[in-house]
Amino acid sequence: MPGLFGTFGIRGIANKEFSPDLAYELGLALATQLGNEGKVAIGYDIRTSSPMLEHALTSGITSGGCDAVRLGMVPTPVLSFGTKHFSCDAGVMITASHNPPEYNGMKFWDEEGAGFVREREDELEQILEEGGKSVEWDEIGKSEERDAISPYREAILEKIPKFDREMKVIIDCANGAGSNLYPQILKELGCEVVSINNEPDGHFPGRPPEPTPEHIKELSEMVSSSDADLGIAHDGDADRTIIVDENGKSLSGDRVFALAAINYLREKENPRIITTVATSSVLDDAAEKLGGEVVRTKVGEPELIREFRKNGGDLAGEENGGVIFPDWVYCREGLMTDIQFIDYIARTEKTVSELDKTLPEYKQLKKKTDCPEELKPKVLEDLSQKLSDYNPDRTDGIRVVFDDGWYILRPSGTEPIFRCFSEAKTEERAEELADEGMKFLKESLKSVKQEN
Structure with a gap:
């Protein structure tokens, strides 16, 4: 199964996959990761579940000994700005970005207002699994509301x-x-x-x-x-x-x-x-x-x-x-x-x-196929061998570049699927590249399934 974190942050259906209990535990885990001291900025988007999750997250953070700096309903860039502006040690944005209204989630930010890298997300998830550390009654953190929108607006207009x-x-x-x-x-x-x-x-x-x-x-x-x-x-x-x-x-x-x-x-x-x-x-x-x-x-x-x-x-x-x-x-x-x-x-x-019109036109295609989580690494390795003559880019998945286009084969970080993106200057060539990529992908998936 994939971990709790996706490509960036956590998302799920509010009150089901993403509950107040999980928000509390994440707050406590973050406070533990910070050494049970420091300040955490919290912002949230307009989803109906956001205030509920903010209360739970704040409880976890303060229970872990950190102060919660609550910025209220703000755009994500304002949370990033506010984390640094108020000299916080971390930030949390409660949002599911572009997902439907029933979803919510969290993204975690470092002291400079940048998203947590994978290693830090993994560490946070490990603390969550083991259980965060609460502090004594006289070490519980404070919770305060701060206005980040006004300084953000002033800084933009000055810049x-x-x-x-x-x-x-x-x-x-x-x-x-x-x-x-x-x-x-x-x-x-x-x-x-x-x-x-x-x-x-x-x-x-x-x-x-x-x-x-x-x-x-x-x-x-x-x-x-x-x-x-x-x-x-x-x-x-x-x-x-x-x-x-x-x-x-x-x-x-x-x-x-x-x-x-x-x-x-x-x-x-x-x-x-x-x-x-x-x-x-x-x-x-x-x-x-x-x-x-x-x-x-x-x-x-x-x-x-x-x-x-x-x-x-x-x-x-x-x-x-x-x-x-x-x-x-x-x-x-x-x-x-x-x-x-x-x-x-x-x-x-x-x-x-x-x-x-000053830039060339490109045509893109996106296709996908089901792939069990446990087979993804083996499918990637099989694809790497099949496509070795193309000298593919292995930065993330398999990216094959031609003079007139490219395609990339990459497993989803949140779903049991494998995706194929292609691009070329004509729809016909983009289709050809996507078909080639899907052909290799399905062959690798078939051979890996047979071996397992």
Whole structure:
């Protein structure tokens, strides 16, 4: 069976897979990991179960001798910012990100506001299994409420100058954690802002929290039928951005990342962009325009920061529209991504579609097949042998690169499945690559099952 932690953090159905008891035990385990002293920042998104889980988590943290600094309902980037701003030893964000409303979860952050790396998550899980350490009655930690939103807003407005010209922006907040804050900051930076789905509501009545093209049709229609310069869509905890151009077409997360990088790094010499093995080649095209390089890591936000801390870098991000600006905060930052896009348009006086056309088009396909957890390592090893002539990249799964495209075969970190992603400049070639990858995957799965 897979461990408690997925690619980053823990998620499950609230009150079933993710209960108040588990939240308490995680709080106690975290306090134990910190040596039963120090401060922990706690934030949560708008899900109906979040306040309940915050109470339980706070009890575990204070029972373990640590102080709880409760930031209330905030976007994930504000929790990251607040952890460092209030000199906390760790942070916890109660969120299930883009998952449906019945889910909730937790992500853990270090003293610099970066997500726990795998080793630290594993250590926390080990403490959880063994049982955390409670303290004596006179060593119980304190619990206090603090405002992280005001200093975050002030820091953003101090860092970012007003845009060169007024831009009309339609922002879809998904009734999520950024609903009140992000539209207001964009107004203060000089935008004309129209907000939809901007009343915080854990039932997500406006649309599902995952900003897919299917889910943001209302935004697309509003942008295309008005004189808006662009549309912006966030997920539930507001750490990711999807952009809609002036014609109502939504850009993939890869392209959002690539265009944000071109604007943000335009004056940087030989910039180093960190991304994962699952991200589009459009990042390589962006790096070439900038005279920089792309470094690829394992999948997961903490892996990007691990590489940044080890070897340096100027920007990091994933294929889902999550971009990390390391000179700001060490987590994916929806608002800063918004700002880079608006600035790019205002500065160049080009439309989103015109900027999008400066990068090559790519077609992507995603396929999957069932694979029992216990067979995943053996399937990977068998694939490695079958594909050895291709000299595959083994950073995370098996990535095979050709002159005209690539595919990656990778086991899910949270489900009993194996995935195949492919990319090429034509749909036909992307299909061919996906079919080849799935053929090898099914052959390996069949042979491994026969051996076992």
